[in-house]
Amino acid sequence: MTETELTLIPDFDLSGRNTLALKAASRFGVVLETTESIAALFALAEARGLPLRILGGGSNVVLAPEFDGITAIIASKGKFLVENTDGHVVVEAAAGEVWHDFVGWTVAQGFGGIENLAGIPGTVGAAPVQNIGAYGAEVADVFESLVAFDTKTRSLRTFALDECAFAYRDSVFKHEPGRYVVVSLRLRLKKPWTPNLRFAGLSELADLPRLDPKAVMERVVAIRNSKLPDWRVTPNAGSFFQNPIVSLEEVTPLLARFPNAPNFSQADGRTKLSAGWLIEQSGLKGFRLGKAGVSDRHALVVINLGGAAAEDIAALAAHIKATVMERFGIALHEEPVFT
Structure with a gap:
């Protein structure tokens, strides 16, 4: 062209x-x-x-x-089965595909591995940039490769897993914003399938006489719908803040004051905290500031109350961060990009 x-x-x-x-x-x-x-x-x-x-x-x-x-x-489209062996399948999708539709397509083919990531809004191209994750799984777990357009060299480049520097809600693509445009994504899904039921609300599925990826996907979607407002009804950008990962020095005084605070030990010795819990315990669940607010269903979701502009969202985000910092001494960081 x-x-x-x-x-x-x-x-x-x-x-x-x-x-x-x-x-x-x-x-x-x-x-x-x-x-x-x-x-x-x-x-x-x-x-x-x-x-x-x-x-x-x-x-x-x-x-x-x-x-x-x-x-x-x-807006590129296409979903493909690239490889099918006794031990795995490799599936590919164009960047413009809706992520949830891609998950549904893999499940419809009988392939398990990304059903825990069902219901996440956005496109396939955005998934590896953010290393999207939910319900005990993330894209990095099943990543095979991706093709991206390099705006510096004006050429296509293929990225293997070790070149992406995946971490919690992070990747090399976030550290060089604007340089790479994801064109397609390939995932490697293991066979036979082993369900990931570690997350609360999924563990009881283990008692089903016959469990398949579709059953897990449907349960994940049901849980999401019960907790998170539908952006098509109540405009929102999903989880607005990352769960903070803090040092031992930061978490020790917090847990001394709030021993029931949700906390999850990380492999590097740090601790992941729940941003939603911090916001809710700061009294901000359901809080309103002008035309923007915090969802009364989930404290991690910022919503447009009608007619909000970027400045309204920014003002609310700043208020949330300042309030949490004052109460807990913990810094929050937004997930969405202001552009």
């Missing part, structure tokens, strides 16, 4: 392309359906001297009201 074949849409409305439903627009917008179009777009943006940003499902962003440049939506 050449630059001239790209269709730039002026005054591109993004209000329906972010799960917080923030009113937002871009000077230009474009929907990218092929890998070739990504390279052409970067060349075009450079030639015109326009800033460029890439969006997937808009589920992990807080959009400014105006962006004086080009906003590109990754």
Whole structure:
């Protein structure tokens, strides 16, 4: 695809392309359906001297009201079975696929391994960047490889597991924001399948006479729906803060004051705390600040009460962080990117 074949849409409305439903627009917008179009777009943006940003499902962003440049939506599609052996299958999906649809597709094929990650909003391309995780599983557990467009070299690059530097809600792609655009993702799912039932609410599934990935996926979705507001009904960006991982020096005085605080030892000697618990114990569950608020269903979810803008979300986030710091001495960090 050449630059001239790209269709730039002026005054591109993004209000329906972010799960917080923030009113937002871009000077230009474009929907990218092929890998070739990504390279052409970067060349075009450079030639015109326009800033460029890439969006997937808009589920992990807080959009400014105006962006004086080009906003590109990754919309490539395709789900494939790459390899099938006695010990594993390798599946691949294009970056523009809806993540939950990809999970459902693997389960429908009879393949288990990512059913615990069902219901997470966003696209396949965003999943490895954030190293999304839920219910005792994360993308890194089953990662095989990915292909990304390198905006510096203007070429495609394949990443193996050890090149991604995966950690809790982290990857090499977050440390070089804007450099790589994920094109496709491959996952290796083990055979025979072993269910991951460590998380509360899943363990009782072990008593079922016949357990399959579909049953686990359905239970995960049911748990999520019971706890988290649906972004299509109550606009939100999912978990707004990361669970803080703190040092022994930080966690010791906290547990001395609050011995019932949820805490989880990490392999490196640090301790993971529950951001949701910290926020709720700070009296902020259901809190409202202008047009933004904290969900009364789950303290980790920031919601748009109607007509909120990025500044409203930022003000609420700052208030939450300051309140938790004052009460517990623990710093919180946002998951969504402000852009």
